[in-house]
Amino acid sequence: MGILQTLFGDDAAVLYERDFQLLLLASLSSPLGASVVSPILEGLTGPLGVSSARAGLLMAVFTAPAIVLIPLVGVLSDRVGRKPVLTGGLLLFGLAGLAVTLTTDFRSVLGLRFLQGVGYTGIAPVLITSVGDIFADDADAEASAQGLRFTAVGVSLTVFPVLSGALVVLAWQYPFYLYGLAVPTALVVWALFEEPTAADAVGPNGADAGHADDADKPVRDGSTRALLSLTTHPRVAATLVGRAVPSFLWFVFLTYNSVVVVRFLGGSAGVAGLLVAAASVASSVSSTQSGRITAAFDTRVVPMFASTTAIGAGVLALVFAPSTLVAGVGVVFAGAGFGLGLTLYRSALTGSAPVELRGGLVSLGESAGRLGSTVAPVLTGAVVAVAAPTLGPVDSVRWGVVGVVAAAVLVGVVSVAVVDRFDAPARSRAGTSTAD
Template sequence: MSDPRFRVVLLGSVVSPMGAALVSPLLDTLLGVYGVSEARIGLVMAAFTAPAIVAIPLVGMVSDQYGRKPVLTAGLALFGAAGSALAFTADFRLTVALRLRQGIGYTGIAPVLIAATGDLFAGDREATAQGLRFTTVGLSLAVFPFLAGLLVSLAWQYPFYLFALGLPAAVVVHFGFEESATGASAERGVDVRRLGRLVRTPRVGLALLGRAVPSFLWFGFLTYNSIVMVRLLDGTPGAAGALVALASVASSVGSTQVGRLTAAFDTRRVPLLVGTLATGAGLAGVALAPSLHVAAVVGAVAVGAGCALFAGRGARPDNM
């Protein structure tokens, strides 16, 4: 914590998980604002997550070769600007376009923060630093969805103003983050062919395919959480935000036990299977819950804990 560069990383880690979790409690309210169906409102989430499919590997290679600082600064600025602009439009098409741009900004934040932490520390110190970074992410995921659920009851625009935190964070990174000597390669240019060969490796390809499973379940939970809470269980946006916060806390707690669970088996297949089944069962529990308490205790906790177990190192799908 005495390293000012790491404090900047932690500031970025407060911003990075907001993109999906903050919007989750708002979606039922936004149905009326945008005048769209429950099916179409999912595009608000899909537009944010779609850029990661292509951009994250490319952004990672660019940050390796040109440095973490410019990529992180640009990512935070775009994330904050596009996100806060959502408060000024009720046009659904423009909203989806802004979320797409915000998603592009996100690809320059979370993966770069993980790499920047690895640049700054090594060995046990890196493990400790990554743990502190993940704790910061967990606190952000516990606070901002709940706060957004409360603010949307005052005005639908208010939660989007929270995204503006990305703008001062970008300024702090630009002026306060010193690039590590290992943060950039002397080589120039992005080797897309090397990336393609890596993806075609059976082990890597299967890992990427398997990684899509908890991501699908987690974002399914985030997308329809508020609609289930408000329309089916007579809850409030605040309750929907609390459910996201509860799932995030369960994920953080579950991540502390991943090492023990993995060490208890000769293969990683068992923890991966348990995590996948828990996440799927939790999502079904939220959808079929007869009450808010059942949705919280059975559904949200299982979704969060399952994602932590599947990730292996405790990284949720929205902030690897």
């Protein structure tokens, strides 16, 4: 374990947990919904007989279901178990993606993309929750595991867009065959994944011995009323609000990266792609170090605050960069802050709920993130449009981005301050608190 320990510290042992390895495998599929289609949208206009604007709906119909369905799927995973939901999500996601190759009717493709979006809601949130289940008794190991899972996502985000762009040259259908990865993954998860049982959830000292009759059953007795009550706790509510901030800032970057590189700096789309890749690598690297970083502080508040300001500063460095080199430095800061911040917020949510409510709370967090991702380009575009007649095309983008980034960072800072102010709610099964 020498090399792994050098890279990831004492918590490298999490990589030898079989169930966690299965979650890493499933994590390769979770980001494919956007990353496979985004690079080939323009190439789909001909085969599907639509304009570029209408082709963009292929992204919108995929992301839309998550805002509403993720919380419901989270509650479902608490009730029926993680494995059935994860397996079903992977199968629906993969099969719907493969089915796109069978038609050129745009409405049918939109419907299949919508089904993929439904399938996605059973993948990413359940993966995050399951990591929390496995490492419920070790907060540092859980933070490291969440970071390593995010690294697997980063690897997928680096590799599959390149494959998609290469395959579309051969035929427009070929990139959609990449979704086939989710199908065998679902079968492997169903055959080998073992959910933590109620006995596992109570910790090493058997604090919940009174539930011995249920010790061999996955915990799945969360209630909607209890979940809603949990979200009214100030610390939990602030964490949910703060969870939207990294996603919001990240999508501001993704939306305006190419505008800055091509229009302001005279670069190419290829250069813009390299900056996205650099940010993704920085995000992956920082997420792997989340366990070490949290262990270095008495509280998670400091790294949470630092991650939020790093993303904001990185985005501002991009839009005001005098050269692509400076822009590259900015996006590395943004990526590093995003990877760390996303991991810390997800870990904070998994640690704020008893095991029977964890899936529902994590799913609410993911919905908050999706909401931030959806609002970011719309809000920023509206601000830029309003400012354009007065400031001109360049300064309207720069100062419009400044305005929305400053507002988002302020929301993030206030959220972190509230998290620091209040202790975590009691965790009913473990009988412990996760106060930092």
